[in-house]
Amino acid sequence: MSLAGHIRIFLRVRPTERPSRGVSLSDDSTTLDVHIQKRDARDYVNNQKEDYKFQFDEILPMKTKQEEVFEKVAKEIVDSVMEGYNGTIFAYGQTGSGKTYTITGGAERYADRGLIPRSISYIFSEMRRKTDANYRVSISYLEIYNDDGYDLLYEDQSARNLHDLPKVIHREDANGNITLSNLSLRRTDTEEDALNLLFIGDTNRVVAETPKHDASTRSHCIFIIQIEAQKLGSDVKTVSKLHLVDLAGSERVGKTNVDGVLLREARFINQSLHYLEQVIVCLQKKSQGEQIFVPYRNSFMTLVLRDSLGGNCKTTMIAAMSCEEGDMDESVSTCRFAQRVACIKNEASKNEQLDPSLIIQRLKSEVAELKAEIKLLKGGEDGRDHLSADELEECRKMVEEYAENRDPYAKLVLSDMLKINECFLHLKRLYNQLKSQGGSTKGGNYKQIDQVSNEEVERLRLLVQQRDNEIAILLSHLNKQKNEMGSLVSFPQPSYSEETKVPDSPPKKVDMSMRIRERNAVENRQSLMAPTNIDVTPEQLQDRNKAFDIFRKSYRKNEAMEENKALLKEKIQRAKDLTVIINGARGRIESIKNEIEQLRKENALQGLVDKNNVPLEHPREEGMRNQLESDKLTYRDGVAELKDLKVEIERIQKLLNASRERMQADFEAWIQVMLTQTRQTPSTTIRDSSVRDSASIRESSVRDSASIRESSIRDPSVNDNLEAFYKARDQIYNRMN
Numbered sequence: 001m002s003l004a005g006h007i008r009i010f011l012r013v014r015p016t017e018r019p020s021r022g023v024s025l026s027d028d029s030t031t032l033d034v035h036i037q038k039r040d041a042r043d044y045v046n047n048q049k050e051d052y053k054f055q056f057d058e059i060l061p062m063k064t065k066q067e068e069v070f071e072k073v074a075k076e077i078v079d080s081v082m083e084g085y086n087g088t089i090f091a092y093g094q095t096g097s098g099k100t101y102t103i104t105g106g107a108e109r110y111a112d113r114g115l116i117p118r119s120i121s122y123i124f125s126e127m128r129r130k131t132d133a134n135y136r137v138s139i140s141y142l143e144i145y146n147d148d149g150y151d152l153l154y155e156d157q158s159a160r161n162l163h164d165l166p167k168v169i170h171r172e173d174a175n176g177n178i179t180l181s182n183l184s185l186r187r188t189d190t191e192e193d194a195l196n197l198l199f200i201g202d203t204n205r206v207v208a209e210t211p212k213h214d215a216s217t218r219s220h221c222i223f224i225i226q227i228e229a230q231k232l233g234s235d236v237k238t239v240s241k242l243h244l245v246d247l248a249g250s251e252r253v254g255k256t257n258v259d260g261v262l263l264r265e266a267r268f269i270n271q272s273l274h275y276l277e278q279v280i281v282c283l284q285k286k287s288q289g290e291q292i293f294v295p296y297r298n299s300f301m302t303l304v305l306r307d308s309l310g311g312n313c314k315t316t317m318i319a320a321m322s323c324e325e326g327d328m329d330e331s332v333s334t335c336r337f338a339q340r341v342a343c344i345k346n347e348a349s350k351n352e353q354l355d356p357s358l359i360i361q362r363l364k365s366e367v368a369e370l371k372a373e374i375k376l377l378k379g380g381e382d383g384r385d386h387l388s389a390d391e392l393e394e395c396r397k398m399v400e401e402y403a404e405n406r407d408p409y410a411k412l413v414l415s416d417m418l419k420i421n422e423c424f425l426h427l428k429r430l431y432n433q434l435k436s437q438g439g440s441t442k443g444g445n446y447k448q449i450d451q452v453s454n455e456e457v458e459r460l461r462l463l464v465q466q467r468d469n470e471i472a473i474l475l476s477h478l479n480k481q482k483n484e485m486g487s488l489v490s491f492p493q494p495s496y497s498e499e500t501k502v503p504d505s506p507p508k509k510v511d512m513s514m515r516i517r518e519r520n521a522v523e524n525r526q527s528l529m530a531p532t533n534i535d536v537t538p539e540q541l542q543d544r545n546k547a548f549d550i551f552r553k554s555y556r557k558n559e560a561m562e563e564n565k566a567l568l569k570e571k572i573q574r575a576k577d578l579t580v581i582i583n584g585a586r587g588r589i590e591s592i593k594n595e596i597e598q599l600r601k602e603n604a605l606q607g608l609v610d611k612n613n614v615p616l617e618h619p620r621e622e623g624m625r626n627q628l629e630s631d632k633l634t635y636r637d638g639v640a641e642l643k644d645l646k647v648e649i650e651r652i653q654k655l656l657n658a659s660r661e662r663m664q665a666d667f668e669a670w671i672q673v674m675l676t677q678t679r680q681t682p683s684t685t686i687r688d689s690s691v692r693d694s695a696s697i698r699e700s701s702v703r704d705s706a707s708i709r710e711s712s713i714r715d716p717s718v719n720d721n722l723e724a725f726y727k728a729r730d731q732i733y734n735r736m737n
């Protein structure tokens, strides 16, 4: 099946406090009207157009939250990728218009996560929900700089700049398909792994960024999520890809007043965006019926995105714009570009392939099954009365593989009674072990049994119980049924402390890789440049608690931490509420089942049975069954949401812990500088060195850091982060000189 359609275009407007008065949105948020003030024509004729009207699938105004952007722009595409179609979302716009914020998101607030982390979370959450298929997720991360591709998932820590990363090469096969060699494709089994890969890629991007400019401004980045899906019991699998593309800033060289390396970079960016535009213009003409050659080969970026533009892919463009007066020219050209993109037609088809290994596997198991059947028919165990040690081990392995197989149609193929008995015995052992240990069994960690299989077990258990009840009634109420409902669901209170503790001593050495420290060091540049404006007296500095309190209140990232805490509280509250809902539904399921059972018993006692002696349905039963179904749905949905919430809560807690560690490390660095300053200038009030004038910073900072470093070296507990802090600071000051 294929889906034909135009590329969808969204406009996202970056928040600003000074929006141009010439910009307005239609009520249905699909049309943007722009009025640009005519410039002073003086002695030449000004033909500049003043009014523009642009149509979009939807305009996302300034206040649009990241969550809404994911829901409106990405969710549908991610769903189709899981169904086997290729999908691309690309962000286009001038530097600073919010492309990276939209695609990757902000690092400090959990709510600021962009489309990449949200797509990852959504994919893994859907995989937990969908029990009818097996999925395999792999990730690549590509950066294109000056028309060369680089592998961002390269993990060699010696890479110091972009050129140390492996160069990605594109090849074209006989059928015209493009493949990228030298680009890692990393399998990820968990959401955590996938987010770590994003982190590694972003770290490489930051650490290896070109010296003069922020990496994201000068290069194009493509995050690729590949999903292989195989429906249980099917020989066909789909392999599809989601491309999340953050293009370089689209502004023209003329505006940016640059030279040297920057000019070369800007030319490449302009060139590649020019080629992108050329491709789009050709595709636009093609969609109008013109026979035209599309020049994909002109640049690396258009080659990589060939399928996303006019090919087998569902594509969405996000035009990012700033509506400040000075940015309006660029914003108009972004909107114009988007209008052309909207004309492009794509035709996405499911990427299905017959997998020979799956067919072989199926045929092999059919042969084994038939052989076992023949053997059983011939008399089975050949007169033996026990199994060898190898056979016992084989039975044990088979049972464990069988138990772990998510395919409900999986079979345990056994050729004789001794093996059948042994397998049952082992199953019993595993079951008892699981019961007594609360989850853990030999060989595999059954604590990890996912919610899906728990639910399936629960469903089957309820079914068996129901059958048991019916049999019991038919056998003249010989057995009294014991209610086997398990313990109620409880939501473990996550441990998190309300307040950040004052570090008793310099921060403990954090077990992070060298590369992450380097990333922190690079990020510290920004935090160092931002004035914190903290007034503090020497007395206050002597009291670590007081000093920490003063520092915390003025800490630049404190606001983000507070927001994360509030969000965490909200999520925990929702999890608690859900626990109540789930337990309520479960309790009702239990009592309705008991009532139905009771009604059936009464019917049986009164002789109201059918010709097979099965008690007749009570008139009240239908309503009760409907209620039962609705409660089961509430229960299932609640459990699924609770599981997703637990993952989110863990992630926010992790983010909070990381922010706390960072704040504590920053505090240590700050107090050291302050104490040194106090010794040098014992005045009444001192101010954070970052707000001093730049000349004195340059002079005294070298002195400060040298003396602090000296004292740090004497201190064996000196923290690596502190070292990175000074390194980064020195670099900045050297650059300022």
Ligand SMILES: Nc1ncnc2c1ncn2[C@@H]1O[C@H](COP(=O)(O)OP(=O)(O)OP(=O)(O)O)[C@@H](O)[C@H]1O
Pocket (backbone or CB within 6 Å): 013, 014, 015, 062, 093, 094, 095, 096, 097, 098, 099, 100, 101, 102, 106, 214, 215, 216, 217, 218, 247, 248, 249, 250, 320
């Ligand atoms: N919708 C938004 N809400 C809040 N902050 C935003 C939003 N969009 C952008 N920003 C902020 O604006 C700044 C610039 O955004 P961003 O880095 O995403 O721009 P960009 O278009 O990717 O620029 P470049 O081409 O240089 O990579 C960042 O500090 C970002 O956090």
